[in-house]
Amino acid sequence: MRVLLAGASGLIGSALSASLRGNGHEVRPLVRRVPRDPGEIEWHPERHELPVDALDGVDAVVCLSGAPLQPRPPTAAYKRQLRSSRVDTVGTLARAVAATESRPALIASSAVGYYGDKGEADVDESAPPGSDFFAQICRQWEAAADPAREAGARVVSLRSGIVLAGEGGLLKTLRPIVWLGLAGRQGSGRQFQPWIAITDEVAAIRFLLDSDLSGPVNLTAPNPARNAELMSAVAKAMHRPALLAVPDFVLRPVLGELAPGLLGGQRALPVRLTEAGFGFRYPELEPALRAALA
Numbered sequence: 001m002r003v004l005l006a007g008a009s010g011l012i013g014s015a016l017s018a019s020l021r022g023n024g025h026e027v028r029p030l031v032r033r034v035p036r037d038p039g040e041i042e043w044h045p046e047r048h049e050l051p052v053d054a055l056d057g058v059d060a061v062v063c064l065s066g067a068p069l070q071p072r073p074p075t076a077a078y079k080r081q082l083r084s085s086r087v088d089t090v091g092t093l094a095r096a097v098a099a100t101e102s103r104p105a106l107i108a109s110s111a112v113g114y115y116g117d118k119g120e121a122d123v124d125e126s127a128p129p130g131s132d133f134f135a136q137i138c139r140q141w142e143a144a145a146d147p148a149r150e151a152g153a154r155v156v157s158l159r160s161g162i163v164l165a166g167e168g169g170l171l172k173t174l175r176p177i178v179w180l181g182l183a184g185r186q187g188s189g190r191q192f193q194p195w196i197a198i199t200d201e202v203a204a205i206r207f208l209l210d211s212d213l214s215g216p217v218n219l220t221a222p223n224p225a226r227n228a229e230l231m232s233a234v235a236k237a238m239h240r241p242a243l244l245a246v247p248d249f250v251l252r253p254v255l256g257e258l259a260p261g262l263l264g265g266q267r268a269l270p271v272r273l274t275e276a277g278f279g280f281r282y283p284e285l286e287p288a289l290r291a292a293l294a
Contacts, residue, residue, distance in 0.1 A: 002026040002057055002208070004041075006089055007064030012160075015202045016062070028058070045092040046084060055100050060209050063108040066141075068169075072257045083137050089182060091144035091233035098151035099195040105154040107208055108145055112161050112194050112220060114138035117264025120192075124271040125159070125216045142216070149212035154214045161194030161220035161268060162230075163201050166292045174234055183235050184244040189228030192266030194220035197282035197292065204270075207278050218270045222283050227265065230285070237289040257266070 003020060007013040008029035017027045030043045030050075043050045045065070055061070067085040072078065090108045097106050115123050116130010129139050142157045149155045163169050177183050196204075196219055204219050225233065233244035252263070270278070282288035 001059045001279070002028065002207070004028045004030065004055060004058045004061045005064070006030045006062070006093065007066070009290050010064055011165055012163060012198070012201055013064045015165070015198055016064070016205055018201050019206065028054070030054070043092070045089040048088065048092050050092055050096050052233045055096055055102075055104060057168070058102075060105040061093050061097055062109060062205065062209075063090050063093050063106070066109055066227055069113070074133070079133070079257070085141065085194040086137060088142040090141060090147045091147070094145045094148040097148040097153050103151060103153040105156070105209070106148045107147055107156045107158065107205065110138055110142050110157040110159045110216065112134040112159050112218065112235070112266050112268040114142070114159055114216075115266045115268065117191070118266045121267060123266045123268045125218055130260070132264070133257040134260070154212070156208050156214055157216045158205065159216050159218045159268070160201065161196050161200055161224070162289050164195055164292045165198035166294070171234070171292055173269045175238070178238050178240050178242070181241045183231050183242045184246065185231055186246050187227065187263040189226060189231070189245065191227050191263060192224045193227050193265055194224045194268040195229050195285065195288070196221050196232065197288040199291070200280050200282055203281065204273060204278060207273070207276075211276060213272065213276055217272045218268050219273070220268045220270050221280060221285070222270055222274065222289065223285065224267050225285050233285050233289055237286065237293050
C-alpha cells in the first residue's frame with residue numbers, strides 16, 4: 001500500500017508511519033519545508049498548494065494535521081490557527097483526491113469535540129453536533145472533505161478522543177505537573193473525557209485503511225473516564241498525589257470561547273469500530289496509562 005500522509009511528524013503520524021513502514025508499506029510524508037528525504041513532498045495547504053503528481057499511485061490519503069487544543073486564552077490568531085490547520089489541510093487534500101481518476105480513500109482527523117458537551121448521555125457516531133466554538137470547527141473540518149466525498153471517494157472522519165502516549169500529547173504536558181503533586185480535576189471533574197491508547201489509535205487507523213467503512217468513526221476506548229478519574233489514574237500510575245483542583249470559575253474567564261470544549265465532555269463510544277470487528281488492546285484506562293508511562 002502507498003499512503004500519502006499529512007502530519008507525519010506529529011504524535012500519531014510518526015507512530016502510524018513507523019507501523020506502516022514496519023509492514024512493508026510505502027509512506028509519502030507531506031512536509032511544509034524543502035524535502036530532506038526521498039519520498040517527502042513539499043506542500044503549502046494555507047495557500048491551497050499541492051504538487052499535481054503528489055497522488056500518483058497512491059492508495060490512500062491520511063490527514064492527521066491540526067494545531068493542538070490547549071488551555072490558553074483564545075486570541076484571534078490562535079483561533080485562526082486552530083481553524084486553518086484543520087480546514088485548509090483537509091480541504092486541499094480533498095480537492096486533490098476529487099481531481100484524480102483513481103479516487104483514493106481520504107482518512108482525515110476530526111475529534112470527539114464535534115459533539116459538544118453531551119453530559120451523561122452515551123454518544124455514538126449518529127449524535128448531533130454541538131454548538132460551541134470547537135464543535136463548529138470540527139463541523140467545518142469534516143465538511144472540508146466534501147469535494148472528495150462528492151467525487152465518489154471513500155471518506156472517513158476520525159473522531160478521536162485524548163490519545164494517551166508517553167512521548168507526547170496530554171501525558172507529556174501533565175508529567176511535570178503530576179511530579180510536583182499539583183495535578184487534579186479541572187472544573188467539576190465529572191465531565192467525561194474519551195481517551196484511546198496510541199497503540200489502539202494507530203491500529204484503528206490501519207483497520208480503517210483496510211476496511212470499507214466511511215463516514216464518522218469514534219476513535220475512543222470503550223470505557224470513557226471522567227476528568228477526575230483520568231487525573232487520579234495518571235497520578236496513581238506515576239506514584240504521585242493528585243492534590244490541586246482547579247474550579248470552573250477560575251478556568252472559564254481564562255479559556256473564553258474554548259471553555260465548553262475543554263471543560264465539557266462526551267461519553268463517546270466506539271460503536272462503529274466495534275461493530276466492524278475491531279478489538280482494543282487497551283480497553284481499560286489504568287493498563288493503558290501503565291503502558292504509556294512505562
